[in-house]
Amino acid sequence: MNKATTKLLTELRKDGDFNATACINCGTCTGLCPHGLDILPRELFRYVILGLEDKVEANIETIYSCLLCKMCEANCPGDVNITANIRTLRNYINRKHFKI
Amino acid sequence: MNQSIGDIVGILADNLALRKSVMPLSAKQSTAWAKGLNIPHGGTCVLYTGHMYQLLPYISTMQKQTEMVRSTPLVHTFWIGRLINKFINTTWFMARADAKQKKIYNRRLRNIALLLRKANVDFGYLYGKELYAGALVSDLGGKDILEAHARRVYAMLKSEGVKSIITVDPHTTDMLKDMYATIIPDYDIEVKSYLEVLAEKDMIPCKKNEGELAIHDSCVYARYMNTIEQPRKLLANAGITVKEPAQTGKFTQCCGGPVEALYPEKARKFAKERLEQLKATGCKEAVAMCPICLQNLEHAAETEDITIRDISECLYEAYCDDPS
Structure with a gap:
């Protein structure tokens, strides 16, 4: 059983305003994604908020597959900075996993 | 991987x-x-x-x-x-x-x-x-x-x-x-x-242009910085008919180029999808305004009956390439 923690979110917020908590889980982003990636960004950001780092790690390919095209962000009713959040997440993975 | x-x-x-x-x-x-x-x-x-x-x-x-x-x-x-x-x-x-x-x-x-x-x-x-x-x-x-x-x-x-x-x-x-x-x-x-x-200048075409082009908006121009009207204004002012694909302007569909470095197979798939939208306009030529879009769509169009051009080429022909 996973235990929720704010550790990951706190860590990411050192690198930028990771505003995933503004997400209202409406699903607009997943519906509009030209990739058809159902994990991005709504569910993924939820994993971050809950501190489920193993779930985030399991989706590294998806995280780097995002086109940063802003189709989701331009239509997000919660004004979540989705592309900035993805870049922040990549920065975290680059440092932690790829030692960049 | x-x-x-x-x-x-x-x-x-x-x-x-x-x-x-x-x-x-x-x-x-x-x-x-x-x-x-x-x-x-x-x-x-x-x-x-x-x-x-x-x-x-x-x-x-x-x-x-x-x-x-x-x-x-x-x-x-x-x-x-x-x-x-x-x-x-x-x-x-x-x-x-x-x-x-x-x-x-x-x-x-x-x-x-x-x-x-x-x-x-x-x-x-x-x-x-x-x-x-x-x-x-x-x-x-x-x-x-x-x-x-x-x-x-x-x-x-x-x-x-x-x-x-x-x-x-x-x-x-x-x-x-x-x-x-x-x-x-x-x-x-x-x-x-x-x-x-x-687009801020009152440019005068150097010759009478005609023909039609499908337009592919770059995601970055369209959704990051709202540069949507300017290319249309320049093309229309030159006498070129701009045809809009199903997804256009603020709702433009990504060409897939941004993932080319890491996932070329995915980039190709998205480029093909976008190319189908551009082809559906009925135009034989489409313009892109980003070199990444251009390259990705050009590759996708290699075996197709549509040519992808950089908008600078079309604008140069319309405004600078005086035939006289």
Whole structure:
């Protein structure tokens, strides 16, 4: 059983305003994604908020597959900075996993 | 697979940190397009290429090589490549651009410079001092490296006395206009794309143009900075009929180019999907306004009955290429 923690979110917020908590889980982003990636960004950001780092790690390919095209962000009713959040997440993975 | 992502991102980030570009080009390679144009050196307003058009022919070759290696056990040796690249610029050995492609991309930059000249815009060029803006590393999450690079670019611009910049592609525009402003306090360089600059001028076509084109908006121009009307205005003013695909303007569909470096097979799939939308307009030609879109869609269109063109080519023909 996973235990929720704010550790990951706190860590990411050192690198930028990771505003995933503004997400209202409406699903607009997943519906509009030209990739058809159902994990991005709504569910993924939820994993971050809950501190489920193993779930985030399991989706590294998806995280780097995002086109940063802003189709989701331009239509997000919660004004979540989705592309900035993805870049922040990549920065975290680059440092932690790829030692960049 | 994930580790190869890390190694590719690592090589690009190392190159930016150590050699000031994701794929360092010599000054001769990056400035060849301007030969014979007599553009003044420097000045307060400069045309800033950000090396995107110049890099594309090299990136294309490198991606083909990388793709071949990725389907073999050699993919597990990428980390060695990254290690060696820290000491020796391996891109010098790997990237051999096609001469014809280089000529085509250089001609597109020349078109832009000649269009600005035709519109009586006073501009200079930084030649070998110009630096890559860092878009790819920014997108791949290389925050610290990007920030250091942005400060380096800004210091160079200030030392050259640059106050305003005219950009040629959406990614460089986004970096210099918006991203740098989030990194550098009191960032004070005015940035406009050449499409914005030209659209503000009352340009007169040099001949009667006709025909129709499908338009492909770049995601970055359309959704990041709302540059949607300017290319349409310039094309329509020239007498060209602009046909809109199913998804257009603010709702433009990505060409897939942004994932080309890491997932070329995905990039190809998205380019095909977008190409179908462009073909559905019934046009035999479509225009792109970003070199990344252009390259990705051009590859997708190789076996199709539609030609992808850079908007600079169409605008040059309409406004500068006087047949008389």
